[in-house]
Amino acid sequence: MKTFKNPILPGFYPDPSICRVDEDYYLVTSTFEYFPGVPIFHSRDLVNWRQIGHVLDRPSQLNLDFTPCSKGIYAPTIRYHNGLFYMITTFVVSQTGERRNFYVTATDPAGDWSDPIWLDHAPGIDPSLFFDQDGKVYYTGNRVPPEGQDHPKHNQIWLQELDLESQKLVGPVYGLWDGALKNAHAQEAPHLYKINDYYYLMIAEGGTGFTHAVTIARSKSVTGPYESAKINPILTHRHLGRNHPIVNVGHADLVQTQNGDWWMVCLASRPYGGYYRNLGRESFLVPVSWEEGWPVVNPSKGVIETEMPFPNLPEHRWPKQPSxxxxxxxxxxxxxxxxxxxxxxxxxxxxxxxxxxxxxxxxxxxxxxxxxxxxxxxxxxxxxxxxxxxxxxxxxxxxxxxxxxxxxxxxxxxxxxxxxxxxxxxxxxxxxxxxxxxxxxxxxxxxxxxxxxxxxxxxxxxxxxxxxxxxxxxxxxxxxxxxxxxxxxxxxxxxxxxxxxxxxxxxxxxxxxxxxxxxx
CATH class of the missing domain: 2.60.120.200 (Jelly Rolls)
Structure with missing residues (x-):
């Protein structure tokens, strides 16, 4: 059986987001205080990736002056709709945590991308865009629940329509979900998908450290109410202990291949020499199947493995970069x-x-x-x-x-x-x-x-x-x-x-x- 090795992007490439255009796949990751921002990668087989540029490669797009370490650009999402690529992300401006959300667009994913389109009244981090079948576009993010937090870092996923013509959020704001787990914290990284008759809302919970997890809910209406999957969390490694070779798994995105198969990209780390993660949070790939309308990650195992079966796609290697x-x-x-x-x-x-x-x-x-x-x-x-x-x-x-x-x-x-x-x-x-x-x-x-x-x-x-x-x-x-x-x-x-x-x-x-x- 043909296999591949995880991670698909080794080293500091966290918060992966992915989209497919015909037989081509594109992936972006976070960059925090580094410039250029948001590397973009291209693949034909989900395993072999080559960098084709950066989304934010001009000072007019990204002013990181005096941005503290580990602030800056958080958790981008990439999507494609009607001939246009969209990348939406959060700029955490300062040590005190001021947050501004924006998106950019391009007809060619290798660039040039537009200057930022800043969104007002868009609290929280990790924004995502969802293009519905009726032509409407929705923004999702996280926020402090309007009624207040029940416990520290308690967040709610929220949704509002985005008017692409005026480049503004419009209409009512909907609170969608507080997550699957009792006393869950750091609900973030929301992604919406329409699959068959349901809208699926997949998020990260538990913080981006050891207790990181992926959970999911669904609804017949994009605005909810959302039903939490009884099998949640659908992916985590926190139960495997700190000596496991792959830890802090979470922050995922789904993609369907041209053959109808489903795969998930997510972040995780590989500690070594003790619980130390010099390589940071890296990008991993794992298969997904569907049972009774819910996703099952790596069936029969439920975890990410270092070596996994190769996708049902023709292998497409890129020329090796010189050392x-x-x-x-x-x-x-x-x-x-x-x-x-x-x-x-x-x-x-x-x-x-x-x-x-x-x-x-x-x-x-x-x-x-x-x-x-x-x-x-x-x-x-x-x-x-x-x-x-x-x-x-x-x-x-x-x-x-x-x-x-x-x-x-x-x-x-x-x-x-x-x-x-x-x-x-x-x-x-x-x-x-x-x-x-x-x-x-x-x-x-x-x-x-x-x-x-x-x-x-x-x-x-x-x-x-x-x-x-x-x-x-x-x-x-x-x-x-x-x-x-x-x-x-x-x-x-x-x-x-x-x-x-x-x-x-x-x-x-x-x-x-x-x-x-x-x-x-």
Whole structure:
């Protein structure tokens, strides 16, 4: 029997939403404070995915200035109707949780997408759109129940019609469902579907951590009342314990193939080295069947497995992406992201062709701002990442490789000038406190830097001559790169970085290439 391996998108790709157009499938995920926002992927078989762009790739679409870590873009939904793609999402603006919901549209999912259409009087997070057969369009989201909360984080799913012509919510507001479970909390991620004679409302409950779950209800009317499935939750792993290889399963979306089969995408995490989830929340795929009008997830098993039967679709693989980026294009490859909306001309692929040039900014990685950093996700338990850097440090400046969970939790493997000495050092920042773990005096305009991860053991090596590696630090504990220590909702990143550490500087660093090889 042909099988596939979960997750279908390894690394920090949470809150997947999916739609099908004929024989093509499109999927989007959350991005929080990273720019560009909302990567979009294309597949022909539900298993093999290639990124075709980002939905929010222009500063006019996404102003993330001073957005705190793990705020920003939450839980997008993608839908297709009458030749137009829609992506709707929440922008959590500030630390205090101000939330604004908007949607964008495109005729081509690879872009360009429109500027945001902001929706007034749309409280809550995780909005979704539903296109009914009578031509009406409905918005669903979550909110505090009008009569008040019975317990902390008690939410209600609500619905209102969206007038696409005026681009406004119109008509009465309907409270649909408070969830399936007694004292359930964090009811969110609502998706509506019309299947045969019923409207189905699928949501997430229990928070996005260990107690995450997927539940469902149905009604003959889109406005309710909704009947909760007696088999709820239809998917969860919380009963399997924290030592299970796949945990915190939830936040799902359904899709029907052109062959009539049903599948579910959802988020989950793979802890390792204890209950630590450096890779963040990833995207998984699981089959669904229907019994007596209700969905059964992975029949006879009821859980997500690492290896599962391949969908009844022709396998369609995409060309494998190279492990090494030589920075030879005119634009950055799609795996790279900035922290918040990039401000200023701090990077270039043309000033020194064949190199990525990063120019020092005052901003430090510890600031809630836009540092001179480009990064990509850690996607495997084990990896080797390395680069060749040309950089002459001056007073206050530092450049190198960063392993990042947040501004308060990260490692900086950086070459710097300290009191007239040039030092290569490993700085560990945990809960806002910094420690120089190790350092060595060096004086070289070219350096090779390498990071190795063997699960939670991270090692940092350097070389002045190619492949002549020396370890600065071996097997340091990497669990600060997990939200289980750092809090928040994102996974670990690694990237290239330069900073004037609070000072203006004309310094720059040229990175010849960056190579990443990972395995589980």
């Amino acid at each position: 090494c980026d030589h920075f030879e294009g005119q634009t950055l490859a799609q795996q790279w992201n900035f922290i918040r909306t990039p401000r200023g001309q701090f990077w270039s692929l043309t000033e020194k062709p064949g190199c990525l040039r990063l120019k020092a900014k005052k901003t430090m990685l510890s600031d809630v701002d836009n540092p001179a950093f480009i990064g990509r996700r850690q996607q495997h338990f084990n990896f080797d990442a390395r680069t060749k850097m040309k950089f002459t440090p001056e007073q206050h400046t530092a450049a190198g490789i960063v392993l990042l969970q947040s501004n308060q939790y990260h490692f900086r493997f950086e070459y710097a000038q300290v009191d007239q000495q040039k030092l290569l050092k490993l700085v560990k920042r945990e809960d806002g406190e910094e420690q120089v773990v190790a350092s060595v005096n060096l004086n070289s305009a070219e350096l090779y830097l390498k990071v190795e991860a063997r699960k939670q053991a991270y090692s940092f090596a350097f070389a002045v001559e190619s492949e002549q590696w020396q370890y600065l630090v071996k097997d340091i504990d990497g669990t600060i790169l997990s939200t289980d220590k750092a809090d928040g909702f994102v996974g670990a990143y690694m990237g290239l970085y330069i900073s004037g550490n609070g000072h203006d500087s004309d310094s720059f660093a040229d990175f010849d290439w960056f190579e990443y090889n990972g395995w589980d």
